[in-house]
Amino acid sequence: MTGFALGAEQEEWCGQLRALAADRLRPLADKGEPGRVNRPLLAALGELGLLERVFTSGALELCLLRESLAYGCTEAETALALQGLGAHPVLASGTPEQRARWLPQVRAGRAVAAFALSEPGAGSDAAALALEAVPEGGAGRSGAEGAPAAAAAGGGWRLSGEKCWISNAPEADFYTVFARTGEGPAAKGVTAFLVPADRPGLSGEPLDMLSPHPIGRLTFDGVPVGPQDLLGQPGGGFRVAMDTLNRFRPSVGAFAVGMARAALDATLAHTAARRAFGGVLGDLQAVGHRVAEMATRTEAARLLVYAAAGAYDAGSPDVPRRSAMAKLLATETAQYVVDHAVQLHGAIALQRGHLLEHLYREVRAPRIYEGASEVQRTIIAKELYR
Structure with missing residues (x-):
């Protein structure tokens, strides 16, 4: 790729993905129940080898994959991305046993993964997590001095608290969970765990959200976890979370770009054909300029x-700033483009089942999840002043 113009092979692959999304995945998505995991759709993503690409692709290829799927089937794109988000910590920080148990099932679309970071009082401020990981036999979060290390070496922890606004909850088969083990203040005291959905004490409920995929609340009532469930080291969970988000934030932007391009192409086709005022809409300067x-x-x-x-992909040290810029601009742009596309289409775009009615509902959430736009601006400012 030179000057960010795609090569012929990349363009051809993106075209194939757009066609695949429209012809093969869109019908499966349409048969799904809103707010539920669409397991046939996940199975198709596995059979087509697309879930495998989430784990083997570089960041640029992942962006092309998400952008192309979003153009033709946002539900397929989201299902694929959530598998990557929930399981990437296992790939990057899991034990050989954890990888062998879960990753083949995720790649095949048979196991549903979830990334459980947000809490009722800690959405964008991930360092403010309150979910407690109390050492077995300990007295509480602070516990005795050295309790976290003792737990890591022996009996483990009990998780108590809540997670909220978790995509794929409560239907996921396992969760990447971030809890406070207390090795240090704020981000330094957070640990990542792999928690299977059938672990005793773990329960969940769906939330009625503006979303085609499930989003729910998880309740941890003394859920037992041990050293075998660690993802990385005790106290290293915040790095696990940020490494995952830095990888996926540019591709959230790609998801948004795919929606924007779909809305733009629909608008071009509509304004070139819709007759009004003695010509077509595209002849009007106000329309053409917009x-x-x-x-x-x-x-x-x-x-x-x-x-x-x-x-x-190049291992640049300024990835946090660039990732935040990409997510910020792309998600805000997609909102702008879809909104103006609806305006130029008029009332037909608000009809249930219309592409733009669908995109109008889909485009709002990416400005919030994986760090709201305000958080991205804060990251960018901190990196600039560093």
């Missing part, structure tokens, strides 16, 4: 997403 602005912003977002992914 479409030009939509196209320019979409292209700028696409280039920034690709640049952030390229920086990640």
Whole structure:
């Protein structure tokens, strides 16, 4: 790739993915029940080898995959991305036993993964987690001095508290869970665990959200976890979380770019054909200028997403800043483009089942999850002043 223009093979692959999303995955998505895990769709993603690509692709290829699927089937894109988000910590920080147990099932679309970070009082402020990991035999979060190390060496912990707004909950088969073990203050005292859904004391309930996939609340009532459930080291959970988010944030931007491009293409087709005022809508300067602005912003977002992914693949030290910029610009741009696409289509775009009615519902959430736009601006500012 030169100057962030895709090569012929990349363009061909993206075209194949868009066609696959529309022809093979869209029908499966349409048969799914809103707010429930679509397991036939996940199985198809596994059979087509697309879930495997989530774990073997570089960041740029992951962006192309998510953008292309989002163009033709946002539900397929989201299902794929959530598998990656929930299982990437296992790939990056799990034990050989954990990887062997779960990753083949995730890649095949047979096991559903979830990333359980957010809490009722700790959404964007991930360092403020309150879910307690109390050492077995300990008295509480603070416990006795050296209790976390003793737990790691021996009996383990009991998880107590809540997680909220967790994608794929309560239907996931396992959760990457971040809890406070107390090795240090704030982010330094967080540990990551792999918690199977059938672990005693773990329960969940769905939340009625503006989302086609399940989002739920998890309750941990003394859920037992041991050294064999650790993802990384005690006290190293915040790094596990941030490494995962830094990898996926540019591709959240790619998801947004895919939606923006779908909305833009629909708008071009509509305004070129819709007759009004003695011509077509596209002849009106106000319409043409608005479409030009939509196209320019979409292209700028696409280039920034690709640049952030390229920086990640190159091991650049400025990945946090670039990832935050890419997610910020792309998700805000997608909101702008979809909103103006609806305006230029008029009332038909609000009809249930219309592409833009669907995109209008889908496009709002990415400005919040994996770090709201305000959090991305804070990250960018901190990195600039560092």
